[in-house]
Amino acid sequence: MSGFEKLFEPGRIGSVNLKNRLIMEPIGTRYADSYGHITERYKYFLEERAKGGIGLIINEASRMVKPLPWPPFNLAINDDKCIPGLLELTRTMKKYDTKIFIELAHLGIIGSEHDPNLVPAAPSAFRYHVTGVMLREMTRDEIEFVVLKHVEAALRAKKAGYDGVMIDVAHGTLLHMFLSPRVNRRIDEYGGSLEKRCRFTCDAIRRVKEEVGNDFCVIVRMSGEDFLDDGITIQDAANQAPLFVKAGADGLDISAGVFHISAHMFTPTLLQEEGCRVYLATAIKKVVNVPIITSGKLHNPVLAEKILREGKADFIGLARSLLADPQLPNKIREGRLEEIRPCIYCNLGCRHHQIPSEGFRVTCNVNPICGIEGEYKLIKVKTSKKVMVIGGGLAGMEAAIVLAQRGHRVSLYEKENELGGQWNTLASYRPEVSSLTNYLSRELRKSGVQIQNNTQVDIQLVKKLQPDAVVIATGARQKLPDVPGIDGKTVVLANDVLSGKVRSGKEVVVIGGGLVGMETATFLGKQGHKVSIVDIVDIGKDVGYTLKEALLEEIIRNGIYLYPNAVLDRITENGLTIIIFNETVLLKADTIVIAIGSVSNNMLCQELKGLVPELHVIGDSLEPRNSLAAIHEGFKIGNLIPAPVDSGFEETLRG
Numbered sequence: 001m002s003g004f005e006k007l008f009e010p011g012r013i014g015s016v017n018l019k020n021r022l023i024m025e026p027i028g029t030r031y032a033d034s035y036g037h038i039t040e041r042y043k044y045f046l047e048e049r050a051k052g053g054i055g056l057i058i059n060e061a062s063r064m065v066k067p068l069p070w071p072p073f074n075l076a077i078n079d080d081k082c083i084p085g086l087l088e089l090t091r092t093m094k095k096y097d098t099k100i101f102i103e104l105a106h107l108g109i110i111g112s113e114h115d116p117n118l119v120p121a122a123p124s125a126f127r128y129h130v131t132g133v134m135l136r137e138m139t140r141d142e143i144e145f146v147v148l149k150h151v152e153a154a155l156r157a158k159k160a161g162y163d164g165v166m167i168d169v170a171h172g173t174l175l176h177m178f179l180s181p182r183v184n185r186r187i188d189e190y191g192g193s194l195e196k197r198c199r200f201t202c203d204a205i206r207r208v209k210e211e212v213g214n215d216f217c218v219i220v221r222m223s224g225e226d227f228l229d230d231g232i233t234i235q236d237a238a239n240q241a242p243l244f245v246k247a248g249a250d251g252l253d254i255s256a257g258v259f260h261i262s263a264h265m266f267t268p269t270l271l272q273e274e275g276c277r278v279y280l281a282t283a284i285k286k287v288v289n290v291p292i293i294t295s296g297k298l299h300n301p302v303l304a305e306k307i308l309r310e311g312k313a314d315f316i317g318l319a320r321s322l323l324a325d326p327q328l329p330n331k332i333r334e335g336r337l338e339e340i341r342p343c344i345y346c347n348l349g350c351r352h353h354q355i356p357s358e359g360f361r362v363t364c365n366v367n368p369i370c371g372i373e374g375e376y377k378l379i380k381v382k383t384s385k386k387v388m389v390i391g392g393g394l395a396g397m398e399a400a401i402v403l404a405q406r407g408h409r410v411s412l413y414e415k416e417n418e419l420g421g422q423w424n425t426l427a428s429y430r431p432e433v434s435s436l437t438n439y440l441s442r443e444l445r446k447s448g449v450q451i452q453n454n455t456q457v458d459i460q461l462v463k464k465l466q467p468d469a470v471v472i473a474t475g476a477r478q479k480l481p482d483v484p485g486i487d488g489k490t491v492v493l494a495n496d497v498l499s500g501k502v503r504s505g506k507e508v509v510v511i512g513g514g515l516v517g518m519e520t521a522t523f524l525g526k527q528g529h530k531v532s533i534v535d536i537v538d539i540g541k542d543v544g545y546t547l548k549e550a551l552l553e554e555i556i557r558n559g560i561y562l563y564p565n566a567v568l569d570r571i572t573e574n575g576l577t578i579i580i581f582n583e584t585v586l587l588k589a590d591t592i593v594i595a596i597g598s599v600s601n602n603m604l605c606q607e608l609k610g611l612v613p614e615l616h617v618i619g620d621s622l623e624p625r626n627s628l629a630a631i632h633e634g635f636k637i638g639n640l641i642p643a644p645v646d647s648g649f650e651e652t653l654r655g
């Protein structure tokens with residue numbers, strides 16, 4: 001498509017020619033088996049991205065050393081048994097003219113929480129805040145051993161048909177820790193000055209490059225900024241980069257953030273702006289003469305093209321936007337921008353959805369097919385059914401789309417003027433997330449769903465229309481606490497504040513410190529209100545850690561007062577009283593905002609029981625949860641009507 005010429009211009013890194021400037025960054029998927037070997041799931045996942053037109057895929061941070069520390073099911077390249085599976089993978093890539101690298105990483109302390117008996121080695125002895133374990137200082141022999149493991153792994157990668165390796169010295173990995181003045185307090189040849197802190201990394205790059213030769217690419221993923229006191233700054237990174245290039249790096253991939261401390265910059269959330277790490281790549285590009293890759297919220301092709309045209313970087317790295325839509329590069333090239341399923345940078349499916357019972361594996365909030373590419377097939381129905389989907393929030397929209405794509409005759413009923421449900425509240429103050437509802441609306445129209453806005457469905461309408469199946473997706477409404485004074489004039493609902501329906505006074509107390517409470521407090525804090533948050537448990541207890549970290553940063557910046565572990569006693573005319581540390585305390589407030597969660601809207605379900613041949617309840621109307629549960633449940637029911645009698649699905653979702 002004209003306008004994106006730079007993105008689709010061929011490029012070169014070291015000895016490797018790439019068909020375009022788009023690179024899939026490493027994503028730890030947990031799709032490998034328990035030995036770290038490649039699986040069918042993994043192959044299909046990557047093949048789908050190769051088909052989608054990406055120029056280069058870089059496999060996730062892969063284990064070079066045994067024993068662990070390592071999170072389960074990560075990819076390994078630690079012995080020759082890994083080679084046959086990897087060879088099959090790299091051969092698949094050739095079919096699509098997609099180049100493939102593998103990231104070599106010693107994760108150091110990352111993942112050590114998976115083994116409570118482990119005492120990981122580190123540059124210096126200090127207590128690791130996540131596990132409380134006192135780390136031990138690495139010996140010179142151990143350092144030499146890890147350098148050797150990089151060489152062995154790189155040679156193995158070459159044998160397995162890879163085009164190159166990426167050495168991971170970012171994000172809090174072992175080599176990153178050696179680079180960081182915050183945690184490297186050594187006084188030998190591996191610590192002290194910046195040059196000495198770089199020695200381990202430079203040795204690894206130099207030795208790998210010497211062994212693999214010039215026909216095999218070696219690049220380095222480094223942190224442009226740690227965003228921590230005493231951590232790596234952009235000035236440090238600009239001094240490190242030329243040393244890495246001198247040691248033999250053919251290119252540099254500039255990332256940022258540390259896994260367990262500044263994770264919201266490792267994987268920037270919906271609070272950070274698009275391209276929030278480009279300035280780091282640009283600063284590094286000024287001091288070296290090898291290709292520079294930039295990444296971090298770069299899904300927007302207009303911005304990505306501009307970055308390349310302005311010479312701020314040479315390649316665009318994409319991670320989560322390819323989980324959301326593997327076809328992203330092709331859609332950009334063909335000008336089908338409106339068809340892109342957008343990543344909304346929630347981190348819900350990819351960073352936070354690491355549920356042991358599901359093998360910790362990565363999925364995507366907005367793309368339920370992510371991770372099941374090999375198993376999933378959209379099955380067209382033999383007999384088309386008349387299906388009413390009631391509720392035009394995320395769950396209802398997704399269900400209606402899939403049902404219609406499968407050949408059912410689907411009508412979607414929404415009581416409001418617009419589709420989107422509770423998502424529209426979020427979109428009212430974070431407009432970028434409306435990309436999701438815009439996308440779903442377009443898909444609804446494309447798949448032929450009849451959309452009935454401003455329609456409140458009742459039992460009479462269902463009786464009149466006589467559908468074969470009804471899907472209830474009527475969402476949830478906000479819950480109120482049972483305390484004296486809750487009927488007071490100063491009490492308002494968080495959703496009404498966020499959507500601008502009500503105005504707040506100067507002093508505000510938000511009751512509930514979950515995601516909605518934290519968002520409401522920052523929203524008001526930014527407008528200059530004096531805000532406090534009260535919760536019976538910790539603030540942000542159930543909020544995914546990257547988002548919690550980013551929100552807490554904003555909360556602190558906006559001077560918001562926090563009252564965790566406090567019991568709400570009563571609401572008065574002047575504010576409210578809470579019990580904290582066994583004391584009753586009065587908090588003055590002109591407005592009290594309720595954000596303690598929601599209750600399902602499922603009255604219709606009770607009324608329709610036994611009246612329709614098939615009845616299903618999904619999303620928040622089944623049980624209030626997050627957008628991932630809503631979309632994935634919509635997808636599931638979309639694929640299961642008519643539901644087989646023994647699917648087990650009946651019990652949970654049928655009315």
Ligand SMILES: Cc1cc2nc3c(=O)[nH]c(=O)nc-3n(C[C@H](O)[C@H](O)[C@H](O)COP(=O)(O)O)c2cc1C
Nearest residue numbers: 025026027028060061267296297318319320350351
């Ligand atoms: C689930 C997940 C796993 C990741 N695993 C790795 C990894 O193994 N190695 C790495 O260098 N970066 C990893 N990253 C970071 C990404 O490569 C990328 O730098 C980051 O997500 C920002 O790019 P994006 O905004 O396009 O997602 C991971 C990111 C996510 C979301």
Ligand code: SF4
Nearest residue numbers: 343346347349364365
């Ligand atoms: S889960 Fe959220 S952040 Fe992760 S890829 Fe999907 S939409 Fe993007």
